[in-house]
Amino acid sequence: MVKLDFEKNNGLIPAIAQDYKTGEVLMLAYMNKLAFEQTLKSGTATYYSRSRQVLWKKGETSGHVQHVKEIRVDCDRDTVLLKVDQVGNAACHKGYKSCFFSTVEDNSLKIADAIIFDPKEVYK
Numbered sequence: 808m809v810k811l812d813f814e815k816n817n818g819l820i821p822a823i824a825q826d827y828k829t830g831e832v833l834m835l836a837y838m839n840k841l842a843f844e845q846t847l848k849s850g851t852a853t854y855y856s857r858s859r860q861v862l863w864k865k866g867e868t869s870g871h872v873q874h875v876k877e878i879r880v881d882c883d884r885d886t887v888l889l890k891v892d893q894v895g896n897a898a899c900h901k902g903y904k905s906c907f908f909s910t911v912e913d914n915s916l917k918i919a920d921a922i923i924f925d926p927k928e929v930y931k
Contacts, residue, residue: 809847812885813840819855820885824865824898827876827890833898834906836865838887850875852889869929871895897923900930 811820819837826833836854838846842862845853852865852873866872873891880887899906901922908920 809843809880810884811840811843811880811887812883815885819857820887822852822854823886823888824852824873824891824893825888826893828892831905832907833873833891833893833904843887846875846878846889852891865898866894869895869897869900869924871897873898895924900926902926902929 813820818839820839820843822836822838822842824833824836825831837857838853839855839862842853842855845862845864849864852875854863854865855861856863864872872894873889874894875889875891877890878887879890893904897904899908901908902924903920903922905920908918909916910919911917
């Protein structure tokens with residue numbers, strides 16, 4: 808079993824999701840040991856919600872599942888990079904392909920990407 812350092816950040820490690828075809832960074836979430844193990848076992852991304860303090864399988868509600876194609880681990884073994892096939896072409900719960908849909912311009916945020924779905928319709 809892969810040994811990651813879950814102790815540095817109170818049992819959590821950052822997990823970066825990246826589109827395996829394009830290289831675009833889709834999102835940053837967190838995993839605890841159980842989320843990482845479930846991701847390995849199922850082949851789909853499972854994260855830990857810090858606000859709700861529960862595991863959540865990406866796409867469980869929206870259908871925008873992340874099929875893991877490759878997992879990379881950083882040199883300190885405290886961060887993972889998931890190269891994923893993003894189903895539904897949207898990773899962000901606000902309806903965008905990537906959670907990084909804003910740019911900083913003139914000291915303010917500007918939306919740089921098109922919205923893909925209406926979150927009010929998906930997360931009723």
